[in-house]
Amino acid sequence: MALTAIEISKTKATSKPQKLPDGGGMYLYIHVNGGKYWRMDYRYGGKRKTLALGVYPEVSLADARDRREQARKLLANDADPSEVKKEVKKAEQAEATNSFKIIAKEFHKMKSPMWTVRHSDYWMLYMDRYVFPVIGDKPIDKIDPMDIVGILRGLEAAKIFETRDRLGQSIGAVFKYAMATGRAKTNPADIRIALADRPKTNHYPCISTAETPDFLRAVSGYEQRGKVSAIAISAFRLLMLTATRTSEVRYSKWADFNLDDGAWIVPAEQKGRKGKIGKRKDHAVPLSKQAVEILRGLHPITGECEFVFPNRNKTGEVISENTILKIIESVGYKGKMTGHGFRSLARSALGDMGYRWEVLEAMLSHAIPNQTAAAYIRTTYFEERRAVMQQWADYLDKLEAGAEIIPMRA
Numbered sequence: 555m556a557l558t559a560i561e562i563s564k565t566k567a568t569s570k571p572q573k574l575p576d577g578g579g580m581y582l583y584i585h586v587n588g589g590k591y592w593r594m595d596y597r598y599g600g601k602r603k604t605l606a607l608g609v610y611p612e613v614s615l616a617d618a619r620d621r622r623e624q625a626r627k628l629l630a631n632d633a634d635p636s637e638v639k640k641e642v643k644k645a646e647q648a649e650a651t652n653s654f655k656i657i658a659k660e661f662h663k664m665k666s667p668m669w670t671v672r673h674s675d676y677w678m679l680y681m682d683r684y685v686f687p688v689i690g691d692k693p694i695d696k697i698d699p700m701d702i703v704g705i706l707r708g709l710e711a712a713k714i715f716e717t718r719d720r721l722g723q724s725i726g727a728v729f730k731y732a733m734a735t736g737r738a739k740t741n742p743a744d745i746r747i748a749l750a751d752r753p754k755t756n757h758y759p760c761i762s763t764a765e766t767p768d769f770l771r772a773v774s775g776y777e778q779r780g781k782v783s784a785i786a787i788s789a790f791r792l793l794m795l796t797a798t799r800t801s802e803v804r805y806s807k808w809a810d811f812n813l814d815d816g817a818w819i820v821p822a823e824q825k826g827r828k829g830k831i832g833k834r835k836d837h838a839v840p841l842s843k844q845a846v847e848i849l850r851g852l853h854p855i856t857g858e859c860e861f862v863f864p865n866r867n868k869t870g871e872v873i874s875e876n877t878i879l880k881i882i883e884s885v886g887y888k889g890k891m892t893g894h895g896f897r898s899l900a901r902s903a904l905g906d907m908g909y910r911w912e913v914l915e916a917m918l919s920h921a922i923p924n925q926t927a928a929a930y931i932r933t934t935y936f937e938e939r940r941a942v943m944q945q946w947a948d949y950l951d952k953l954e955a956g957a958e959i960i961p962m963r964a
Contacts, residue, residue, distance in 0.1 A: 655690035760895030840940035842947035
């Protein structure tokens with residue numbers, strides 16, 4: 555006789571287990587502790603077996619009957635319901651352990667020791683912010699290209715193109731890792747053709763060599779009128795004399811300098827440094843006599859601080875990124891020159907003087923794009939660059955003084 559919902563709810567546990575049959579081998583097993591479990595007895599391969607169909611009331615009478623009928627169909631097709639259930643559970647567990655998030659974190663853990671701390675942190679930050687909420691819990695072999703296109707187009711809409719491209723590379727790396735470890739067969743992150751082209755980059759404004767004398771004299775006049783602090787003007791002149799990046803000057807520390815040897819070592823891990831992640835190296839910068847003189851003059855003012863150019867209003871922080879720009883704007887060159895422009899100016903002027911391109915690229919701490927050439931160039935040309943930096947400093951002094959300058963081939 556088939557069970558009814560009323561019969562099930564009224565039947566209470568006793569001192570012995572009970573079985574309430576429903577037909578087709580299915581019954582409700584009532585444990586002495588009050589638990590109620592759906593079971594189905596059947597025979598397969600000549601052996602008696604029992605299949606668990608769920609727990610009441612989470613699995614209702616109707617649901618239990620549906621599961622019984624599914625099991626009987628499997629038996630009719632010569633399949634063991636218990637084994638099929640095990641395989642389904644195994645597949646579900648495999649999917650749970652092969653989610654994109656789990657594999658991404660596994661990849662991150664493996665690669666982090668070879669990355670910079672900053673890159674490692676940002677890699678996971680962007681995954682947490684943009685990727686995991688969308689595909690993090692999906693099995694990696696169930697993710698299709700449109701899932702990834704949707705993520706990256708969201709960044710396009712926000713006009714965060716650099717983040718979009720970096721994130722696309724990171725997602726692709728996770729899929730390549732999954733393929734290499736046998737957990738994915740394709741890389742659906744190869745969708746560059748479906749994304750918009752990045753807007754053209756506007757180059758940093760930079761004055762010409764012909765404009766440089768007036769610019770330098772304007773800066774000197776501004777300084778002599780007492781319009782700028784010693785810290786700010788020293789940062790400005792060091793940036794100009796070394797052709798380094800603004801961030802490298804801002805975050806420089808006294809411990810990075812050896813003024814007796816005329817050398818500045820910009821650490822690979824310094825905040826704001828650029829370069830291929832995981833392959834950055836310390837950048838050695840030779841200092842001209844003029845640069846050393848500026849630093850010696852500043853030392854009595856900030857020498858007790860960790861940073862060479864500390865922020866006067868915020869303890870433990872450095873000068874603002876706008877400090878250099880403010881000087882440039884104050885002398886009337888807003889929109890015509892930037893701090894980064896000194897790198898372009900030095901590269902152009904020194905190139906006209908005949909210095910070798912590989913020496914000038916080393917001066918700017920640029921990676922050499924030609925891999926064949928890079929394989930043969932294993933020097934930073936430090937001593938040669940020392941002469942170049944001195945030539946550059948002397949050249950600027952002469953321009954400011956109004957001397958006639960004729961570029962000479964080195």
